Amino acid sequence: xxxxxxxxxxxxxxxxxxxxxxxxxxxxxxxxxxxxxxxxxxxxxxxxxxxxxxxxxxxxxxxxxxxxxxxxxxxxxxxxxxxxxxxxxxxxxxxxxxxxxxxxxxxxxxxxxxxxxxxxxxxxxxxxxxxxxxxxxxxxxxxxxxxxxxxxxxxxxxxxxxxxxxxxxxxxxxxxxxxxxxxxxxxxxxxxxxxxxxxxxxxxxxxxxxxxxxxxx
Amino acid sequence: xxxxxxxxxxxxxxxxxxxxxxxxxxxxxxxxxxxxxxxxxxxxxxxxxxxxxxxxxxxxxxxxxxxxxxxxxxxxxxxxxxxxxxxxxxxxxxxxxxxxxxxxxxxxxxxxxxxxxxxxxxxxxxxxxxxxxxxxxxxxxxxxxxxxxxxxxxxxxxxxxxxxxxxxxxxxxxxxxxxxxxxxxxxxxxxxxxxxxxxxxxxxxxxxxxxxxxxxx
DNA sequence: TTATTTCTGTGTACGGTAGACACTGTTTCC
DNA sequence: GGAAACAGTGTCTACCGTACACAGAAATAA
Numbered sequence: 111x112x113x114x115x116x117x118x119x120x121x122x123x124x125x126x127x128x129x130x131x132x133x134x135x136x137x138x139x140x141x142x143x144x145x146x147x148x149x150x151x152x153x154x155x156x157x158x159x160x161x162x163x164x165x166x167x168x169x170x171x172x173x174x175x176x177x178x179x180x181x182x183x184x185x186x187x188x189x190x191x192x193x194x195x196x197x198x199x200x201x202x203x204x205x206x207x208x209x210x211x212x213x214x215x216x217x218x219x220x221x222x223x224x225x226x227x228x229x230x231x232x233x234x235x236x237x238x239x240x241x242x243x244x245x246x247x248x249x250x251x252x253x254x255x256x257x258x259x260x261x262x263x264x265x266x267x268x269x270x271x272x273x274x275x276x277x278x279x280x281x282x283x284x285x286x287x288x289x290x291x292x293x294x295x296x297x298x299x300x301x302x303x304x305x306x307x308x309x310x311x312x313x314x315x316x317x318x319x320x321x322x323x324x325x326x327x
Numbered sequence: 328x329x330x331x332x333x334x335x336x337x338x339x340x341x342x343x344x345x346x347x348x349x350x351x352x353x354x355x356x357x358x359x360x361x362x363x364x365x366x367x368x369x370x371x372x373x374x375x376x377x378x379x380x381x382x383x384x385x386x387x388x389x390x391x392x393x394x395x396x397x398x399x400x401x402x403x404x405x406x407x408x409x410x411x412x413x414x415x416x417x418x419x420x421x422x423x424x425x426x427x428x429x430x431x432x433x434x435x436x437x438x439x440x441x442x443x444x445x446x447x448x449x450x451x452x453x454x455x456x457x458x459x460x461x462x463x464x465x466x467x468x469x470x471x472x473x474x475x476x477x478x479x480x481x482x483x484x485x486x487x488x489x490x491x492x493x494x495x496x497x498x499x500x501x502x503x504x505x506x507x508x509x510x511x512x513x514x515x516x517x518x519x520x521x522x523x524x525x526x527x528x529x530x531x532x533x534x535x536x537x538x539x540x541x542x543x544x
Numbered sequence: 545t546t547a548t549t550t551c552t553g554t555g556t557a558c559g560g561t562a563g564a565c566a567c568t569g570t571t572t573c574c
Numbered sequence: 575g576g577a578a579a580c581a582g583t584g585t586c587t588a589c590c591g592t593a594c595a596c597a598g599a600a601a602t603a604a
Contacts, residue, residue: 121601122551145438150591162592163553171591220437221362222486225494230506245516248528249508254479255529262475269439277442277475289447291454291466298463311465312472315536322535337571367562379563380582388562542581547604554596561590570581 113169114177121285129167133177137212140178143291145214145236148175175218180226182212194324195317197239198256205232205260216261243327255316263309285304287309329444330386331394346384348374350394354429357395362431365392392435397443399429403452411447412534414456415473419530422449422477430485433478460544472533480526 114129135156140148150171154161168174187204189197209215236253246254278296286293331346352373357365367388371378382471385391403422406414426432453470461469495513 121549121553121599123551123553123601127553149589151589160554162555165550165592189445214438217437220482221431226595227498230495230498230509231385234506234509238513238525246512247524249512250516251528252532254483254525255532258475258529259472262471262478265437266471278447281444283446283520292447292451295454295463295466299467307464308468308471311468312424312475312533315469315472315540316529316532318539319532319534319535319536322531322539337580338570338578340570340582342581366560368560377583379584382563383581475601489569545604547602549602550600552597552599554598556593556595558593559591562588564587565585567583567585568581569583571579573578574576 113173125166127157127159127163127167129177130181132164132167133181136174136178140214141212145175147218148178148214150174157209164170173224176224176226179215179218179223180228182215183208183228183232185228186232189235189239194239194241195321198236198320199317201232201236201239202260202300205257206264206309207232209260209264210267214270216265219261241324243324252320256313259309259312259316262298263305263312266308330390342383344374344376344384346394346435347398349381349384350391350398353391353395354399357431357435362392362434365395365431367391390441392416393441395444396432396435396440399443400425400445400449402445403449406452406456411456411458414535415453415531415537418449418453418456419473419477422474423481423526426477426481427484433482433485436478443513455465458541460541469537473530476526476529476533480522480529483525484522 132153136148136153139152139156141229150161150164153174154164164174168177182201183205186201190200192200233253236256237249240249240252278292282293349370353365354393356369356373367378370391371381381391385394395480400422403418407417409417450470453473457466457469478522495509499506499510501514
């Protein structure tokens with residue numbers, strides 16, 4: 111199914127590299143200098159080979175990024191005990207924790223792309239904790255909503271912690287009258303914790319909303 | 328503040344193009360062939376000039392994409408009457424409606440980028456409808472949660488309506504035992520409406536969650 | 545053992561990209 | 575009627591992903 115499933119090796123020279131080693135080098139570049147810095151040339155140089163050698167391990171750059179994502183996100187943690195709410199909350203927190211060290215990950219997931227097994231495992235483990243009161247479609251939608259919250263916050267965090275707020279501040283200084291509600295909200299936000307609180311607030315709302323629905327049934 | 332604010336013109340030849348015309352051409356290309364097809368060369372050819380002429384109107388490609396986004400999303404609709412819930416729901420629906428014709432828009436918002444006035448206006452109009460029971464920070468977080476839902480669904484819709492589902496189906500045929508919850512949910516999803524219902528489900532949960540909090544105060 | 549097959553890593557080449565810069569010609573102000 | 579400012583163009587550079595042919599290494603077949 112996936113191109114990186116290892117083929118049975120027969121003759122010829124032993125490969126000097128590993129797909130994992132390549133992906134790790136690429137991830138290191140992306141972590142340090144952003145996804146745009148990840149070029150075949152650069153990654154190859156970092157592992158000490160020529161760029162064309164990479165194509166023996168990966169069909170193209172698209173697939174390299176897919177592998178990077180798979181490795182960066184990894185497998186979901188084993189579902190702990192507890193009710194669906196604490197389990198789903200932990201799931202969301204864990205997923206955000208995986209995105210956090212890799213600001214480029216959100217960018218990499220934008221647009222059509224191949225989907226890896228780890229991504230499916232994350233979906234699986236989230237779906238598994240939801241109670242039977244919801245239909246299958248509703249469970250999918252619930253997971254999507256939570257995942258949306260994770261991605262929103264992860265994406266915001268990727269913009270250098272408040273580049274958005276900085277831009278807003280700049281504009282507000284000139285056009286505060288055009289954006290009264292924004293100005294009011296921003297002046298209030300300045301004095302509080304970072305993205306963690308934003309994440310938890312949204313997450314609690316979604317979980318509250320799910321709880322309302324579940325208990326109603 | 329923004330580079331596209333028109334400078335007072337003095338001497339020299341009259342510009343043959345308009346930033347708007349350039350952006351519209353670029354949007355047309357992106358709508359039809361994706362964001363990757365938007366190159367300076369291509370856009371310039373479509374408006375009938377050389378690529379270098381575009382740099383008289385826009386500092387670089389990054390800014391061109393920012394303008395494309397601004398025009399594609401446009402200004403928020405005037406807030407209708409009604410309680411905060413129906414207003415915020417309408418806001419979310421309107422925003423999704425703006426994303427829908429432009430599948431590339433989500434991709435374009437990934438990663439750090441300049442933020443335009445229209446984007447701020449959308450934030451403003453959402454913040455304005457939220458009741459005073461919430462703090463400024465909470466109002467921001469609430470809007471982020473709703474926006475996250477919009478973006479999640481818009482992003483899913485951009486992947487050719489079910490490319491995700493198709494991939495899942497493929498994998499499930501081979502490894503259904505590894506993903507039982509996913510298999511169960513998917514088989515249930517197959518027989519129901521498209522992304523609209525997924526959007527509404529998540530949105531209603533978020534709004535329910537907000538309502539719980541607001542009424543508690 | 546030798547010959548053959550198969551695969552790895554490399555060098556070269558191509559078409560594409562964004563953008564720097566110098567130039568010509570047009571428009572408007574002094 | 576200069577002179578200054580600006581629009582559009584042609585040329586150039588550096589870099590990107592990747593197609594393709596080739597040399598050498600390793601394992602198999604004779």
